[in-house]
Amino acid sequence: MARIHRARRRTALTLLGATLLVAVVIAIVTGPTSISIRHLLSIALDPSGTGLATDVPSSEHVIFWSLRLPRAVLCALVGAALGAGGAAAQGLFRNPLADPGLVGVSAGATLGAAICIVLAGPLLATQGPWLRAAALPIAAFVAGAVTTGLVVRLGGRADRSATATVLLAGVAINAFAGAMVGLLSHIASDAELRNFTFWTLGGMSGATWSKVALTTPFVAVSIAVLFRHARSLDVFALGEVDARVTGVDVTVLRRSVIGALALGVGAAVSAAGLVGFVGLIVPHLVRLWIGPKHGGLIPASALAGGALVVIADSLARTLAAPTELPVGLLTASVGAPFFLHLLRREVKRP
Amino acid sequence: MIACEAVTKSLGGRRVLDAISAKITPGKVLGLIGPNGAGKSTLVRTLAAETRPDEGRVTIDGNDAAALSPLALAKVRAMLPQSPELVFDFTVRELVLLGRTPHAQAETKACTAMVDRCLAAVGLAAQSELPATSLSGGERQRAHLARVLAQIGLGETGRYLLLDEPVSNQDPAWQLRLLDVVREVSHRGVGVAVVLHDLNLAARSCDELALLRKGTVAEVGPPADVLRPALLQDVFEVEAHVDQDPWVAGIPRVTFRSVSKPLG
Numbered sequence: 173m174a175r176i177h178r179a180r181r182r183t184a185l186t187l188l189g190a191t192l193l194v195a196v197v198i199a200i201v202t203g204p205t206s207i208s209i210r211h212l213l214s215i216a217l218d219p220s221g222t223g224l225a226t227d228v229p230s231s232e233h234v235i236f237w238s239l240r241l242p243r244a245v246l247c248a249l250v251g252a253a254l255g256a257g258g259a260a261a262q263g264l265f266r267n268p269l270a271d272p273g274l275v276g277v278s279a280g281a282t283l284g285a286a287i288c289i290v291l292a293g294p295l296l297a298t299q300g301p302w303l304r305a306a307a308l309p310i311a312a313f314v315a316g317a318v319t320t321g322l323v324v325r326l327g328g329r330a331d332r333s334a335t336a337t338v339l340l341a342g343v344a345i346n347a348f349a350g351a352m353v354g355l356l357s358h359i360a361s362d363a364e365l366r367n368f369t370f371w372t373l374g375g376m377s378g379a380t381w382s383k384v385a386l387t388t389p390f391v392a393v394s395i396a397v398l399f400r401h402a403r404s405l406d407v408f409a410l411g412e413v414d415a416r417v418t419g420v421d422v423t424v425l426r427r428s429v430i431g432a433l434a435l436g437v438g439a440a441v442s443a444a445g446l447v448g449f450v451g452l453i454v455p456h457l458v459r460l461w462i463g464p465k466h467g468g469l470i471p472a473s474a475l476a477g478g479a480l481v482v483i484a485d486s487l488a489r490t491l492a493a494p495t496e497l498p499v500g501l502l503t504a505s506v507g508a509p510f511f512l513h514l515l516r517r518e519v520k521r522p
Numbered sequence: 523m524i525a526c527e528a529v530t531k532s533l534g535g536r537r538v539l540d541a542i543s544a545k546i547t548p549g550k551v552l553g554l555i556g557p558n559g560a561g562k563s564t565l566v567r568t569l570a571a572e573t574r575p576d577e578g579r580v581t582i583d584g585n586d587a588a589a590l591s592p593l594a595l596a597k598v599r600a601m602l603p604q605s606p607e608l609v610f611d612f613t614v615r616e617l618v619l620l621g622r623t624p625h626a627q628a629e630t631k632a633c634t635a636m637v638d639r640c641l642a643a644v645g646l647a648a649q650s651e652l653p654a655t656s657l658s659g660g661e662r663q664r665a666h667l668a669r670v671l672a673q674i675g676l677g678e679t680g681r682y683l684l685l686d687e688p689v690s691n692q693d694p695a696w697q698l699r700l701l702d703v704v705r706e707v708s709h710r711g712v713g714v715a716v717v718l719h720d721l722n723l724a725a726r727s728c729d730e731l732a733l734l735r736k737g738t739v740a741e742v743g744p745p746a747d748v749l750r751p752a753l754l755q756d757v758f759e760v761e762a763h764v765d766q767d768p769w770v771a772g773i774p775r776v777t778f779r780s781v782s783k784p785l786g
Contacts, residue, residue: 177613177616266609267609268609268610403623404623406612406616406620406623407620407623409608409609409610409612409620410606410607410608410620411606411607413572413603414603414606414607416572416592417570417572417592417595417596417600417601417603418596418600418620418621418623418624418673419592419593419595419596419597419623419624420592420593420623421591421592421593422592459610459611463611463612463613463616464610464611464612464616465612465616
């Protein structure tokens, strides 16, 4: 199986990469205005739109370059961050049911979003359009990072069970952030509450190139850091003590992984809200396929997560057209039953 | 040489090691024996520099162990705990390969060959592609032993191997076979410390025994000097009888007399 695992890793990375590409193409051609594959090619090869064939409407050019491509890329980035983050979080917490949100980043970002929408809303209304658009993701990102930092500080004991303590601190801080969000919901106006609720369900409708440009470095650094620690995460499967005996600096590993989660997942959540279940289910599925070694698991989960969110978003745009469903609604409503099915199958296995 | 001098360690308010001194010599097997709670496991973890002593210090080849990084330590010594853990479906081969992480950055041919020899040494060559979690308790213990053997390059001179009850889940044949492997590894220049409960197994497979009592060394020396009836009776609080091992000349054999009281 080690050999099988290795062969499968290579096949899986190729297949998932191809799937992601196909998913992006499908996402680009589907929608209220469909773009034919022939048009797609000539549009894609001509970003400026000056040398377009006469039978390609310029509206398709605008839809491709300004709406669908940035949106598909953002979906892929968000899914990649959640997939890779989930794989690393499950390795760090030595639990296949761990979610990257366990370190507090999602709860913190949610609180940040709630503060921004409910408390800062009236203030922001008088500001320029750029600040109004940027305030929510920035607030979510900063609050997610601060919360994760708190979890690490409060849960960081210098003894052997430090990872378990971080987990417990995460649970407590998640609950506290939840309570604060509840309080803010209580004082929010109906419109604010609706805004906030939609944010918590995830959505890509605001995707622009500037959002892509802001998100990309965080996601890239996050995945690179996680991938760099892949071998240490493998050894971590032996438990904290044995990992240290086998040469892993456990403190460095824990800080790097949690830091990378705060960056990557934080950026994903601030760009797209809460897109549920991707970080939990994608690495779990990929592990069943290619085995648990993180050198394959982390990049494969990034590709699979990206493809899943791109597909889910295409469905979210088209299922109830002309309105858009929140993308988190799709990932969770399809992901949860599928996950339950997997769990039942695993319980039955001897 | 790994040496600890006047090491004291308390766990949960109990003094587990009390100004204890011990050393592991390259090419020799040191057996740690003694009743439950005598401090054998804590001594092994202290000598492995996995846990820091409250007082006293541990040196590895003359260097202060507290100053060495986890990676530097992992390159020279391997330790098998009493109950090793593993999550996720790693195959047996992948598990053993984890032992090579301090040394190799890539899965080279030499590395694969080494893993194969370690698997063969513990009798798991045929099971190498199975998920490690599907093995029986005894097989899983052997897989983890293969992992720490891989970490010390299956007996590279100058390495150290610390084993905490490595044969507790083995049948009699595998107990003997595994300890033969450990002896062979030590003959290649590895310093070994091994915790054993079976005194006769310890007598056969160790060059020296250290008999522990309440965090101190009651006696240390060749098996024949340590396994004396009066001393054993004193330490284990059970009547002991010592005669000759019928299979190996010059090796003592210990039997204890049952002293159980009926259940109240």
